[in-house]
Amino acid sequence: MTVVWSGTVSISMISLPIRLSPATREERVGRVHELHAPDGGRVRHRRFCSAEEREIPYEEVVRGVETPGGTVVLTDEDLARLPLPARRTLSVLAFVPVDAVDPVAFRFFQRFRSVS
Numbered sequence: 001m002t003v004v005w006s007g008t009v010s011i012s013m014i015s016l017p018i019r020l021s022p023a024t025r026e027e028r029v030g031r032v033h034e035l036h037a038p039d040g041g042r043v044r045h046r047r048f049c050s051a052e053e054r055e056i057p058y059e060e061v062v063r064g065v066e067t068p069g070g071t072v073v074l075t076d077e078d079l080a081r082l083p084l085p086a087r088r089t090l091s092v093l094a095f096v097p098v099d100a101v102d103p104v105a106f107r108f109f110q111r112f113r114s115v116s
Helices: 076-080 103-115
Strands: 005-011 014-020 063-067 070-074
Touching: none
Parallel strands: none
Antiparallel strands: 005 014, 063 070
């Protein structure tokens, strides 16, 4: 199985080796389209400018946020600079009692520990 990320989680004097692998496998499926149920015709979405009352090309479409002072246009650079709180952080939210862990998991972790 392909390892996407590996590292160590340290809590006090305990260090846990972690390997992150995809939980799903990739399947190649054709593109999904929206269809009109009665006749199977493809549904098209038009980009229509309400101010100019005309259809516009995709190149003229930008993202924006409405504020009390008006609409603010966001660039790709603005979006890239947004702080993502979980970008490189792993938070331990809670611990469970040992009797709540399936015994099969213990065998998995023993096998995992012997691999690393």
